[in-house]
Amino acid sequence: xxxxxxxxxxxxxxxxxxxxxxxxxxxxxxxxxxxxxxxxxxxxxxxxxxxxxxxxxxxxxxxxxxxxxxxxxxxxxxxxxxxxxxxxxxxxxxxxxxxxxxxxxxxxxxxxxxxxxxxxxxxxxxxxxxxxxxxxxxxxxxxxxxxxxxxxxxxxxxxxxxxxxxxxxxxxxxxxxxxxxxxxxxxxxxxxxxxxxxxxxxxxxxxxxxxxxxxxxxxxxxxx
Amino acid sequence: xxxxxxxxxxxxxxxxxxxxxxxxxxxxxxxxxxxxxxxxxxxxxxxxxxxxxxxxxxxxxxxxxxxxxxxxxxxxxxxxxxxxxxxxxxxxxxxxxxxxxxxxxxxxxxxxxxxxxxxxxxxxxxxxxxxxxxxxxxxxxxxxxxxxxxxxxxxxxxxxxxxxxxxxxxxxxxxxxxxxxxxxxxxxxxxxxxxxxxxxxxxxxxxxxxxxxxxxxxxxxxxxxxxxxxxxxxxxxxxxxxxxxxxxxxxxxxxxxxxxxxxxxxxxxxxxxxxxxxxxxxxxxxxxxxxxxxxxxxxxxxxxxxxxxxxxxx
Numbered sequence: 329x330x331x332x333x334x335x336x337x338x339x340x341x342x343x344x345x346x347x348x349x350x351x352x353x354x355x356x357x358x359x360x361x362x363x364x365x366x367x368x369x370x371x372x373x374x375x376x377x378x379x380x381x382x383x384x385x386x387x388x389x390x391x392x393x394x395x396x397x398x399x400x401x402x403x404x405x406x407x408x409x410x411x412x413x414x415x416x417x418x419x420x421x422x423x424x425x426x427x428x429x430x431x432x433x434x435x436x437x438x439x440x441x442x443x444x445x446x447x448x449x450x451x452x453x454x455x456x457x458x459x460x461x462x463x464x465x466x467x468x469x470x471x472x473x474x475x476x477x478x479x480x481x482x483x484x485x486x487x488x489x490x491x492x493x494x495x496x497x498x499x500x501x502x503x504x505x506x507x508x509x510x511x512x513x514x515x516x517x518x519x520x521x522x523x524x525x526x527x528x529x530x531x532x533x534x535x536x537x538x539x540x541x542x543x544x545x546x547x548x549x550x551x552x
Numbered sequence: 553x554x555x556x557x558x559x560x561x562x563x564x565x566x567x568x569x570x571x572x573x574x575x576x577x578x579x580x581x582x583x584x585x586x587x588x589x590x591x592x593x594x595x596x597x598x599x600x601x602x603x604x605x606x607x608x609x610x611x612x613x614x615x616x617x618x619x620x621x622x623x624x625x626x627x628x629x630x631x632x633x634x635x636x637x638x639x640x641x642x643x644x645x646x647x648x649x650x651x652x653x654x655x656x657x658x659x660x661x662x663x664x665x666x667x668x669x670x671x672x673x674x675x676x677x678x679x680x681x682x683x684x685x686x687x688x689x690x691x692x693x694x695x696x697x698x699x700x701x702x703x704x705x706x707x708x709x710x711x712x713x714x715x716x717x718x719x720x721x722x723x724x725x726x727x728x729x730x731x732x733x734x735x736x737x738x739x740x741x742x743x744x745x746x747x748x749x750x751x752x753x754x755x756x757x758x759x760x761x762x763x764x765x766x767x768x769x770x771x772x773x774x775x776x777x778x779x780x781x782x783x784x785x786x787x788x789x790x791x792x793x794x795x796x797x798x799x800x801x802x803x804x805x806x807x808x809x810x811x812x813x814x815x816x817x818x819x820x821x822x823x824x825x826x827x828x829x830x831x832x833x834x835x836x837x838x839x840x841x842x843x844x845x846x847x848x849x850x851x852x853x854x855x856x857x858x859x860x861x862x863x864x865x866x
Contacts, residue, residue, distance in 0.1 A: 366731075366732040444817070456600045458600075459817075483729055485599075486596070486805075487758075487803075488813065489817075490805065491807075491811050492813040495811075513733055514807070516761070516806070516808040517807045520807035520808075
């Protein structure tokens with residue numbers, strides 16, 4: 329179980345709280361959709377869960393224990409796939425090196441993402457955004473991490489590429505019990521992929537910029 | 553006669569491969585598109601299908617190693633390099649894809665006034681104010697620098713600045729990615745209002761569903777060619793009114809219409825098949841498809857580039 333327990337976060341002391349007491353759980357084999365307007369902290373949740381940011385208060389736990397330090401050589405157990413793949417790869421590495429960082433590339437996984445063998449020797453700027461996004465999804469899955477946070481991974485993709493990427497992710501959920509947090513503001517997509525959807529609540533601030541206790545997150549089951 | 557008509561447009565980049573060896577990269581092989589005054593035509597397709605290159609061609613923004621063939625006519629006469637330079641920013645406007653097109657070191661008001669001046673308006677300051685008000689941008693916004701605006705506001709500034717001279721042709725290049733749904737609706741409705749006010753509007757996007765909410769017709773691009781131009785109403789139900797197999801695959805890939813992933817990827821310009829560009833992924837392929845690039849033809853209300861398309865509803 330991936331768990332966010334009472335997470336508080338702000339970018340600096342005295343700034344407004346981006347998150348105030350967030351609780352969230354993702355079980356193995358479960359797809360949880362996270363929805364909310366722009367600027368409400370969806371990407372901050374993603375970065376906290378994946379260890380890119382540290383909460384001011386509260387904990388990220390995996391099966392009740394904190395994840396290993398980010399300095400360890402092994403891939404982190406929560407992998408983030410970002411909306412901007414071009415910012416998630418080293419521009420000076422060839423794609424073969426980018427994928428090899430997490431382990432042996434599994435040819436059948438690469439094929440399922442339509443990653444052509446000819447891309448191996450190319451640099452990130454020689455691929456389109458959609459092509460590069462398949463690489464970052466492949467990297468997250470090759471790491472064999474038990475949890476993936478997909479932060480608007482298909483917002484910039486055409487419908488066919490979007491469907492391809494999601495089918496590969498959902499196949500991992502079903503066959504390998506991957507736990508997946510899908511951050512997305514396309515309701516029709518959430519409806520198609522998520523077992524349940526949670527809404528990131530608006531944070532209510534008083535004029536003196538002090539937070540009122542936020543409303544608890546409600547887990548609304550997506551009806552099909 | 554449409555205001556803008558693109559016929560058999562093709563584009564090749566001349567590149568130096570290694571040393572002095574040159575190679576020709578055919579990035580667009582056959583685009584057809586026409587847009588009339590008062591009409592909004594959406595151009596959809598995967599990245600790399602040639603959407604943005606067409607926009608840059610119309611504005612005369614292509615690099616010097618690009619070789620064009622085919623015909624682009626605007627308002628009855630050929631849109632050659634000199635006319636593109638003369639008309640852009642005046643009659644032909646581009647709403648660019650990225651907010652990085654704003655100058656970070658100048659207030660947005662200064663940039664809008666400069667655009668108004670270049671567009672040849674009599675009173676640039678007044679024209680800029682009117683353009684901002686038309687997009688619900690308060691007067692004090694003009695004094696701000698780009699980094700002081702939210703993403704949505706910056707996008708409205710781009711639209712206001714691009715459309716300051718009341719252009720007759722507006723090309724919007726991917727105006728919506730990363731915006732939340734309310735903002736997407738607002739941006740698209742803004743384009744719709746321009747069409748209603750008499751402009752010809754080309755909306756370039758990968759978001760088919762959003763495009764369908766405002767477009768009169770949809771042009772589908774694949775690997776640098778127009779595979780179908782269909783009325784918006786054809787995108788409905790089980791997709792039976794769509795004629796090209798790629799258009800139908802796009803429709804059925806939408807989460808609400810099957811969420812079916814078509815295997816494979818669009819062929820890159822370095823590796824185009826000899827016949828129809830869709831043969832590798834097409835469920836209807838026959839040997840004739842591999843012989844020659846199909847021409848476009850009229851099937852029902854649609855223009856289709858496929859020898860297998862039939863008018864089922866005729």
